Amino acid sequence: MACTLTLFILANLAIAAPNLALLLTAPTAAGLGAALSTPTASAVAAALAGLPTAAAPSPSSSAA
Known part of the structure; x- marks a missing residue:
């Protein structure tokens, strides 16, 4: 955190x-x-820049 503020x-x-x-x-x-x-x-900045963000995995259709 101190590094980012610096x-x-x-x-x-x-x-x-x-x-x-x-x-x-x-x-x-x-x-x-x-x-x-x-x-x-950080997530908002990545979304605005069009960068991929860490999202929850989508449910798989093969999982029963």
């Missing part, structure tokens, strides 16, 4: 970036740090 803080500080590439990637890193802080936010 990522969030450092990425927010990097917004005062000296170049365009860091300026564009800093908010993404801040969002990633915030999303990793809570499981719900």
